[in-house]
Amino acid sequence: MEEERQEKKAVALRYNMEEDAVPKVIAAGKGAVAENILKAAEENEIVIHQNDKLVKELIQFKVGTEIPQELYEVVAQILVYVEAMDKEKSLKLKDI
Structure with missing residues (x-):
């Protein structure tokens, strides 16, 4: 039997200190909608x-x-x- 594929879900967060x-x-x-969110992130x-x-x-x-307070820790x-990842990407770009 084939397993049912779950519908893809995505959430984008913004945080500027x-x-x-x-x-x-x-x-x-x-x-x-989730596919478009992921595509925009990649682009x-x-x-x-x-x-x-x-x-x-x-x-x-x-x-x-x-986001609610109970999710602060995991989001942090x-x-x-x-x-x-952003710092690592910056370092790689400097090496080019």
Whole structure:
């Protein structure tokens, strides 16, 4: 028997320490919308981090919503990861 494929889901967060008190949901969706979010991230060289459990939580919120306090820790860990990837990318570009 073939396993049913789960519909792809994606959530985009924005956090600028100088402008935002906490991260906000700036895009969220399933299926084609999720594909477009991921495509836009790739085209703009934005780091993509897969965390199905977190997406399941965040996809419930409307665009523009600040993330709830109970998700601060896990989102902070992802932001640290993203920052490290951005720094690594910058270092590689300097070597070129």
